[in-house]
Amino acid sequence: MGYVGPVVCRHLRNQFPDAHISGYDTALFADHLTCEGPVPEIVLNEQHFGDVRRFSPSVLNGVDAVIYLAAISNDPMGQKFGKVTDEVNRESCITIARLSILAGVRHFAFASSCSVYGYASEKALTENDATNPLTAYARSKIEAENDLKKLATDKMFISCLRFATACGFSERLRLDLVLNDFVATALRTKKIHVLSDGSPWRPLIDIRDMARIFEWAITRSGEQFIIVNAGCNDANYTVKNLADAVASQIPGTTVDINHDAPPDRRSYRVDFSYLSVLAAKFIPQLSLADSISSLIDGITRCNHHQVSTAPSRLTRLHTLSALIETGKVNSSLYWSENSNPQCQSISEKLSTVS
Numbered sequence: 001m002g003y004v005g006p007v008v009c010r011h012l013r014n015q016f017p018d019a020h021i022s023g024y025d026t027a028l029f030a031d032h033l034t035c036e037g038p039v040p041e042i043v044l045n046e047q048h049f050g051d052v053r054r055f056s057p058s059v060l061n062g063v064d065a066v067i068y069l070a071a072i073s074n075d076p077m078g079q080k081f082g083k084v085t086d087e088v089n090r091e092s093c094i095t096i097a098r099l100s101i102l103a104g105v106r107h108f109a110f111a112s113s114c115s116v117y118g119y120a121s122e123k124a125l126t127e128n129d130a131t132n133p134l135t136a137y138a139r140s141k142i143e144a145e146n147d148l149k150k151l152a153t154d155k156m157f158i159s160c161l162r163f164a165t166a167c168g169f170s171e172r173l174r175l176d177l178v179l180n181d182f183v184a185t186a187l188r189t190k191k192i193h194v195l196s197d198g199s200p201w202r203p204l205i206d207i208r209d210m211a212r213i214f215e216w217a218i219t220r221s222g223e224q225f226i227i228v229n230a231g232c233n234d235a236n237y238t239v240k241n242l243a244d245a246v247a248s249q250i251p252g253t254t255v256d257i258n259h260d261a262p263p264d265r266r267s268y269r270v271d272f273s274y275l276s277v278l279a280a281k282f283i284p285q286l287s288l289a290d291s292i293s294s295l296i297d298g299i300t301r302c303n304h305h306q307v308s309t310a311p312s313r314l315t316r317l318h319t320l321s322a323l324i325e326t327g328k329v330n331s332s333l334y335w336s337e338n339s340n341p342q343c344q345s346i347s348e349k350l351s352t353v354s
Contacts, residue, residue: 001025001047003174004111004166004207005069006040011211013043024048024059025070028333029319034173035302051334052092060096060103065218067109068093071137072333074176075115075266076317078136084333089140094147101156108148109217112162114203114229116142117268124236124271127162127227134266145227152225159217163210164203164231164270168291169298176315178202178239179288182246183295184314186253198240198257200267205231206291209284213275216282229272232284236269242288249292 001023012021023044033039041047048059052070060066070092072078072085093110100108117125118132133139145160152158167179175181182192213230237245240257247253276283312318323329328336 001027001030001041001172002069002073003029003170003172003177004210006171007168007207008067008069008211008214009040009043011208011215015215020045020062022046022048022059022063024050024052024055026051026335028323028329029172029316032172032313032319034169034171034298034314040171052096053087053334055092055096055099057099057103060099060105063100063103063105065107065109066096066100066105067111067214067218068096069111071111072140073137073316075135075137076176077320078140080317081320081333082136085136085140086143089137090144090147093144094151097148097151097156097158101151101153105156107157107159107218107220109159109161109214110144110148112141112145112160112227113138114162114164114231114268114270115266116145116162117270119266120201120268122269124233124269125229126271127229127274149225149227154224156224157220158225159220160225160227161213161217161230162227162270163213164205164229164235164272166207166210167204167295168206168208168286169294170207173298173314174316176317179204179242179246179291180295182243183250183292184299186246186250187296187299190250190252190254192243192246192253192255194239194243194255194257196239196261197259198238198243200239201236201269202239202242203231203236203268203270203272204242204288204291205235205284206286206294208294209286212282212285213279216279220279222278226278228275228278229270230275231270231272233272235284235288237288245288246292249289249296 021044027049071089072081078085097108115138116131116133118134131142133142148158175184186192243255247255
């Protein structure tokens, strides 16, 4: 019930129309829908509401594959909620992986991140290169990978997918991702302000391509445990490249670069060749222009709703801060007792649709 999940669920439903697909989410962002209309969870057979830190093993009864998307999902949130980041991104992931083995789950796919590489030279990094996590978010991802490796068993395939930076349109859009932010800002103001000098490298992947890689991960054979960079060699861009690409598709947009900005230590190019060896039919297909077009079309279609009127509501840290300030969520990001309006709202919408 976040940014990537709706797209993954829809893709899996399309690929496996007869499968029983269930979701599990604490619903912090459930009502932050980009557009009006049916909630994306209507493609599921069931939606469980709960926190991964208080996970019930019964949810895994009869399950063949688990996709672990749950995360405190960027650097600003990781900085503010360091302990929770480790609890959700690493501890709960390992607990649920262990429970999955006991429940007879055959595939476990973990959404890791290329951010584990931190600052790197011009050389594109492979899975065999050293990692250099610079933030709580990145550290939680690499530590989860290390702990999952210790669980390696012939009873379950474990896939650690080091995804490039996500982008593209979703029913629950995030505007705290670089390309999404640039497109939304350009549509709203016809200006893009690059806070860095534009030189940091970022590999990108459209969330629709992420969904295809998850499909591969939960159906693959071969090695029981793998770590693989998930993206495309042609999709390594500097931040300036991204701003210029957005400006080229939104006429009249100007790009302002902060040439006096201190160096951004989060800069890395990534080699995704191993993915093409393992999963040639599932490598990313969507170009940067395709992702920008999907964002332009989606945001324009939903312009009357949230995107233009309250863009800050589509940033995760703003949402969490607002929930804490209103007392709905405590500082550990647990819902206050008898206070989960998101769950109630979404449950009502799902029951109405069904």
